[in-house]
Amino acid sequence: MSRTTTIRGARALSSARDVLRRLYPSDGLLGSIVDRRDVPLPRGTWAIFGVAFVGFATPVIGFVELAERIRSGAKLPFDQPVMMWLQRRHSPRNTRIARAVTELGGVTAVPLFALATSAYLVSVRGSRRPAALLTVSLVGSTIINSVLKALYRRARPTFFPHIVQEESFSFPSGHAMASAALAGCTCVLAWPTRWRAAVIAGSAVYVPTIGGTRMYLGVHFPSDILAGWCVSLAWVGEVATIMWLMDRLDDAPTPMIRRRETV
Template identity: 80%
Template sequence: MSRTTTSRRTRTLTAAKDVLRPLAPSDGLLGSIIDRGQEPLPRGTWVVFGVAFAGFAVPVIGFVELAERIRSGAKLPFDRPVMLWLRRRHTPRTTRIVRAVTELGGVTAVPVFALTAAGYLAYVRGSRRPAALLTVSLVGSTIINSVLKLLYRRDRPTFFAHIVQEKSYSFPSGHAMASAALAGCACVLAWPTGWRYPVIAGSAAYVPAVGVTRMYLGVHFPSDVLAGWCVSLAWVGEVATIMWLADRLDYVPRLLSRPEA
């Protein structure tokens, strides 16, 4: 290839970058990726991408399998037996406990806790990305849940009288999605700290407990709860991965530009 051709191609690429640069500013995640040139990605990036992909693909496949069966009108073999088994365990005392526990995954407790934690992280600790993770994950899960309910329009179970009244559609469970999103964010934020294992243990008890209460109260099928967990796991995992990558891509250029002592 002649020197003239190479020079012309270089000038063309430079002109194209100048035109596109206002559309892709150098700050932020997109700009960091575009402006890196030949600079390698931070160490461990591809491992995180692999884990994130698996963490996204597995729950999405699970949700799709459940959704396809529901859309086709097929009855899932475990829905009715599980709910009837829980119905046989109804007692006044257990019902009072269940009604209290189910509120921990409701439309009041989860947003209040998430917004309080986000405010604390942002204004007291000065950590905006953890606050953004909580806000984006919880608000996003709420929007996704509303869209999916309207898309599938599954009626609530009718195996026995509902102990609480719900007016929206059944699939997927909003309580299951909200509690799983909150617990997922808590695990992500606690992972690099000494609170990792207590938070994981608490989440492992909290999420199933809220899910079981929805079935006990007669307002959700087990498949509704499983679908909610799948969607929230995929959503929070991808939000956390994007924010991790943004943090890494912002950190490396600052590290490289730091003046030597």
């Protein structure tokens, strides 16, 4: 290789580095962490990461197990017995209750509650983080649900006539995902407050109730509900973990994430 070629290669490499620096400045997230690796992560970060990993991996494994069986056409042994048990509880009164309650996990009630909660927390706490958590979690769960429905294309159950009509595919349940995402976000936001126990207890009633109404109405298999819970639990857990880390890094004595100064 000639000396001229070597010089040209060095100049090209230097130019490429200059371009990359302009596109990805060193004060970005990754650049800060790499450049300041001597600064320790906030205390408790690895423990939170461990919990987050387990909390993410467990529901993902559960969803994969359900999805593989559904893709292969296998019948899950608990789907029909649970739905037939619920059908034996059908009555005009129970049906009216189920039709009303199921709307609390629908496309109108969940966004309205999330919007009201975000506005309240922003006005009281003066922080946009709650709104960001709710928006990313709920919008993300809706997108994920649409993608998974189109991917698996599972037909609705036909064990008995549907009490309400649904046009989309069955797996996973959109109501189960939306209600679980909303409850998960609410628990995260209430965790450092005195409302923690009440919110967790309310969520433990709200989420299964919405799932139960979908099966009672005949439009979802129990496996649809379980899959929806698994996906939302994993998604909200990861979003909350990332936002927790961002908060901790912002509050660190020597911030690892350095914001660019505006001129």
